[in-house]
């Protein structure tokens with residue numbers, strides 16, 4: 001399985017093409033719209049989210065509610081395009097028209113892609129960079145993730161996520177118990193946090209940042225349950241599933257780090273307090289006493305829940321502007337902005353769930369290489385039995 005996305009933030013649409021989804025899997029618009037709606041929510045977002053109503057159109061690869069095995073193409077319209085048709089047109093401009101292009105970007109924002117992309121691609125109007133580097137693209141990635149989530153659900157694998165920290169406010173240590181409870185509780189919280197006391201403080205921190213024209217980041221967690229043993233591989237760097245997941249997480253806009261299981265805490269503990277002892281019983285087969293390593297050993301799943309944390313930096317576009325340089329005049333400039341999110345950590349937790357879901361689904365389809373969903377399901381069930389009795 002693989003996917004590509006295309007689309008500019010203020011252009012007509014976001015497009016996702018996914019290849020390799022097994023045939024005969026039920027796939028409805030609602031499966032994708034549910035995830036898109038979740039991504040749009042969350043306390044701290046700016047005015048853009050009031051303009052957009054992200055709804056998917058399935059334009060190929062599905063007939064009568066079932067996948068055909070052909071590439072799946074998904075489209076989400078950008079409602080804001082209506083206000084940007086002149087700026088985002090594809091037709092060539094005359095020299096005179098070019099001088100009049102509105103919203104030309106010559107003031108690169110610290111922390112965004114503007115200046116590096118401008119230099120790399122030779123765009124003196126850095127809008128050509130901004131439009132694609134915008135996290136609007138995460139809409140398309142969530143479309144891919146939603147299809148992957150549907151595939152995983154068919155195989156008895158669940159994905160959930162929540163927020164652990166925002167602007168230095170930490171949720172009290174919640175040890176993961178039940179995935180359905182986790183899904184339900186995080187859904188009910190405006191900041192997707194399970195700790196009510198921390199939730200209130202996080203919302204206050206977001207309000208405060210907004211008041212000060214600033215932005216704040218945080219830490220989010222994704223949990224995946226029901227994984228069979230041995231997905232990924234120890235044999236080569238580019239087949240290790242933990243590494244693929246780490247790459248996918250850091251590829252999300254503004255994500256600066258990733259931890260697996262207890263993560264960096266492992267550096268501070270002796271081995272006896274890190275490695276998870278191996279047990280066996282007839283019903284479960286092999287399992288671990290603890291899950292400090294977050295479900296991975298040797299680049300492969302060990303059957304325990306996958307537990308992954310991602311770190312999101314504060315949003316770069318600030319109402320309280322940071323100094324930058326006008327690339328035309330080379331004069332110092334303090335960028336003023338039209339709008340921005342103050343905190344997108346809750347929304348980003350949904351994005352992280354979805355990018356992880358895709359990597360996991362992809363690894364399963366690779367390992368059990370099935371073209372039909374029923375065959376995939378059967379091979380995984382056989383593998384589960386094999387692993388239990390091994």
Ligand SMILES: Cc1cc2nc3c(=O)[nH]c(=O)nc-3n(C[C@H](O)[C@H](O)[C@H](O)COP(=O)(O)O)c2cc1C
Nearest residue numbers: 112113133134135253254316317340341344347348
């Ligand atoms: C859901 C989400 C919403 C975001 N909203 C904004 C925003 O409103 N303004 C902004 O400057 N950056 C926003 N970002 C972050 C930028 O897209 C990101 O910092 C930028 O693409 C540069 O990439 P890097 O931070 O990964 O280096 C958002 C990120 C995510 C995941």
Ligand SMILES: C=C(O[C@@H]1CC(C(=O)O)=C[C@@H](OP(=O)(O)O)[C@H]1O)C(=O)O
Nearest residue numbers: 048049133134135136139253339340341
């Ligand atoms: C559009 C989305 O996020 C956008 C991501 C983003 C950025 O710079 O990354 C900047 C903002 O866009 P605008 O400048 O149009 O207000 C966010 O709203 C979205 O999440 O759907």
